[in-house]
Amino acid sequence: MDWTAFLLSVKLAVWTIAVLLPLSVIIARHLAWRRYAGKAFVEAALALPLVLPPTVLGYYLLVGLGRASPLGQLYEGLFGTPLVFTFEGLLVASIIFNLPFAVQPMQRAFESISYEFRDAAACCGMSPMRILWRIELPLAWPGIMTAFVLVFAHTIGEFGVVLMVGGSIPGETRTAAIAIYDRVQAFDNSAAGAMSALLLVISLVAIAIANRATSKADRHRG
Amino acid sequence: MVEVSKDLNVHLAQDAPIPLDAHISCAPGEVLALVGPSGSGKSTILRAIAGLNHIAQGHISCNGSIWCDTKSNIDIATRHRRVGYVFQSYALFPHLTALVNILEALGQRPAGEREARARELLELVRLGGLEHRYPSQLSGGQQQRVAVARALARDPEVLLLDEPFSAVDRATRQRLYRELGQLRSQLRMPIVLVTHDLEEAAQLSDRMSILHRGRILQEGAPYEIMSHPASRAVARLIDLKNIFQARISDQNPAKNITVLDWMGITLEAGYNGEFAVGDKVDWVVPSGSVILHRRREPSRGVRENPVHGTIESMVKLGEIESVAIKVGGQSEFPLFMSIPSHAAMRNALATGENIGVSLLSEDIHIMAPYEVDDLV
Incomplete structure (x- = not known):
């Protein structure tokens, strides 16, 4: 049982969610309520990680974030370390490949909020921040929980992109999914089995919690 | 400088999406009904008063302050206009109880006063005891009353009613008419009622404006308009057959x-x-x-x-x-x-x-x- 890899996976998932969920709320609201030329293109670009093979996505991320790339050089100039094959690089990749899983359910949820609720809130004298906090987020809650579960499960399970961008550096970029692969390669089936079972249970519990939270939020909606 | 009065004064002009060229005014305590078929622009006027629609040209002032004046680029945000708005579908926040729905509109009052005022408003609309119900647990008539209480919670300078009776059954509607009639005597702000129901307008309003395609064809006391329509178009709109x-x-x-x-x-x-x-x-x-x-x-x-x-x-x-x-x-x-x-x-x-x-x-x-x- 590779606890280091397991904890790294959880850390990556937590960080991804911490950065991605607020970011996705902004993007999803924007896409739900604004109309502009080129919106379809933006939506298509956001959905790309859903259809691209993980190795293709991983390859572009490796090139895009690598030491030769402007982004990679900028990061290295600022922090003194390269972005690829580090936890931070993994986090950036994780955020990008999880974008559609976070944005799409939230966008659907924000789209389903009638504009009348926002109008009514403004007529009640509520500020935009208060409307977001008291009206929009609670009404979009099922979509946000769905995004949470999808991102969590997807981060824990992602293999191809992580291997391409992060390699398999113990304690730095070797996540549970990669550790399982390593253990199977080393014929250590018992460790692979234990870790697989643990991931299975965690995923199940996450979905159950989200479903319960969603149904609770739905109870009073007529 | 444009002269402002205590009244609600609205002058709007636009070409799209709905052509509009209308001037309305409503004195404190007066009920003005905007009557017209769908697409006549009546809801657009109401939304413009609340600042929910932006207008190409116009001027809106209420209780001595200018809310919108396109000439001098004044456009006060909705949340800074003191409007009580009762939406056609009520737009009660479904995840909040009746009491909390009303509390959300009491932000302008000191925090210590809010709950007492919210309960007082619930009593005023005869919903005492139902404060912890969610909108989905209330009947149509009760929801409408919560919406009215929430609109009044804002301490509004104008009360805007957008077809507030269209979503309830006939019997409830008659009861709500009577209640609104009683409530009126306690209200000191201009009240604008949008409706396509002539009978409703005649029962509830002091003055009616007949709107058609964004223009006011006639304005006057309901009886005056019903008996002396200004034109064939008005006569048709108020459903005179002969x-x-x-x-x-x-x-x-x-x-x-x-x-x-x-x-x-x-x-x-x-x-x-x-x-x-x-x-x-x-x-x-x-x-x-x-x-x-x-x-x-x-x-x-x-x-x-x-x-x-x-x-x-x-x-x-x-x-x-x-x-x-x-x-x-x-x-x-x-x-x-x-x-x-x-x-x-x-x-x-x-x-x-x-x-x-x-x-x-x-x-x-x-x-x-x-x-x-x-x-x-």
Whole structure:
């Protein structure tokens, strides 16, 4: 049982969610309520990680974030370390490949909020921040929980992109999914089995919690 | 500097999406009804007052402050305008209880006062005891009352009601009319009611504005508009059925009468000096001012504008019978008469029967002939 890899996976998932969920709320609201030329293109670009093979996505991320790339050089100039094959690089990749899983359910949820609720809130004298906090987020809650579960499960399970961008550096970029692969390669089936079972249970519990939270939020909606 | 008063003053002009050129004003405590078919722009005006729609050109002021003035680029955000808005679907926040819905609109009051005020408002709309119910646990009428309480919680400088009775059943609606009537006496702000229901407007408002395609065709007291529509378009919009064309055949100011020639039938109407002998005019008479001649024992009334014809059709509308009478051999423009069902029965009215009626001369209203412009 590779606890280091397991904890790294959880850390990556937590960080991804911490950065991605607020970011996705902004993007999803924007896409739900604004109309502009080129919106379809933006939506298509956001959905790309859903259809691209993980190795293709991983390859572009490796090139895009690598030491030769402007982004990679900028990061290295600022922090003194390269972005690829580090936890931070993994986090950036994780955020990008999880974008559609976070944005799409939230966008659907924000789209389903009638504009009348926002109008009514403004007529009640509520500020935009208060409307977001008291009206929009609670009404979009099922979509946000769905995004949470999808991102969590997807981060824990992602293999191809992580291997391409992060390699398999113990304690730095070797996540549970990669550790399982390593253990199977080393014929250590018992460790692979234990870790697989643990991931299975965690995923199940996450979905159950989200479903319960969603149904609770739905109870009073007529 | 534009002069501002205590009244709500609105002047709007735009070409799209709905063409609009309207001026309305409403005094504190007054109920102004905006009446018109869908697409006439009435909701657009209401939303503009609240700042929910942006307007191309216009000026909105209320209680001495300017909310919008496109000339000087003033456009106060909705949340800074003190409006109480009751939406057609109420737009109650579904995830918050009745009490919390109202609390959300009390942000302008000190925190310590809010809950007491919210409970007071719930009592005012007779919902005491239901404060912890969610909107989905309330009936349509109760939801409407929460919406009214929430609108009042804002301590509004204007109360805007957007078809607030359209989502409840008829019986509830009558009860809510009475409640709003009682509530009114306690309200000191201008109240603008948008409705397509003329009866509702007549019952609840002090003044009505008849809107059509973004323009106000007529404004006045409900009775005034119902009895003296300014044009054929207004007469049609307020659902007057008896609209006909005639020619002025005599003017007699001494006797206070204007005489009409309607398909060869001579009709006397109250004197109207706007027209000259020979002028083509439109005229209307409310179907309730068409009086049946008693068929067995003719009464004195038969000499007032007698008209004879054949009953073409009869439709029972509750307690009232709407009778279409074919006059002068033509059936394109029948004369409609409303009489109580029991009177129709007692007089043995039936399709195909010949009857005589009188048109009350004081209720015949003469208008300028319609122009193509105001055709519906």
